[in-house]
Amino acid sequence: MVTNKSITDFLFKVHVAILSIGRKDNSPHSTPVWYQYESDYTVWFLASKGTQKSKLLEIGKAVSLVAQTESDPYQYASIEGHITNIAEGDMEKDLRPIAKRYLGEEGGDEFVASFEEWNSSRYTVAIDKIMTMGISDD
Numbered sequence: 634m635v636t637n638k639s640i641t642d643f644l645f646k647v648h649v650a651i652l653s654i655g656r657k658d659n660s661p662h663s664t665p666v667w668y669q670y671e672s673d674y675t676v677w678f679l680a681s682k683g684t685q686k687s688k689l690l691e692i693g694k695a696v697s698l699v700a701q702t703e704s705d706p707y708q709y710a711s712i713e714g715h716i717t718n719i720a721e722g723d724m725e726k727d728l729r730p731i732a733k734r735y736l737g738e739e740g741g742d743e744f745v746a747s748f749e750e751w752n753s754s755r756y757t758v759a760i761d762k763i764m765t766m767g768i769s770d771d
Contacts, residue, residue, distance in 0.1 A: 639769045643710055644670035647735055648700035652678065654689045662689055667735050668698060674760050676712065679722050679731065679753045690756055692716055698758065708767035714758040722753035 653663045664686050666678040676698060680687040690696070694716045701709035722728060728751060733741030745751075 637768075640710060640763060640765060641670070641672075643708060643765075643768050644676070644700060648702070649735075650678075650698045650700040652686070653697045653699075654686065655695065656689065662686065666698070667731050668700070669731055669734065675717070675757050676714070676760065677727075677755055677757045679727060679755055681753045687754060690716055690719065692719060696758055702767075706767055709765065710768065711764045712758070712760050713762040713764075714760045716756055717759045718755075718757040720755045720757075722751070722755045724748075724751050727755050728753070 649665050650668045651663055652666045653661045656662055662685055666680075668676045668678045670676050680690065696714060696716065698712040698714070699709055700712075701707070724745060729741060729745050732744040735741070736744055
């Protein structure tokens with residue numbers, strides 16, 4: 634469980650994260666994702682059905698997710714975890730809030746409105762371990 638307030642504060646901030654998933658041949662598939670950290674020690678993200686990412690993810694699958702700053706002073710949190718839930722994505726409960734988190738109120742609404750149809754899943758990751766750099770200890 635994350636008990637370090639500096640780490641939780643960092644994860645609650647907006648960072649585009651890199652999600653890495655192992656393929657059957659053990660090579661990694663890495664892709665940027667918008668994520669949301671939750672106080673129950675999980676993170677979630679969305680993936681459109683039929684994408685490489687969604688094809689690789691299943692309950693119990695180990696993943697890593699790295700969130701980082703883009704400027705000095707550089708910081709990152711590297712999460713190791715596993716998929717605990719895959720749910721049908723909901724445009725209003727999932728997509729709109731995360732779009733507004735990353736794009737602001739107006740930008741988030743415009744992003745959601747740009748979809749004639751939206752077919753994604755919401756993936757929840759239980760955090761097993763976090764490694765950090767540049768984030769102070771409490």
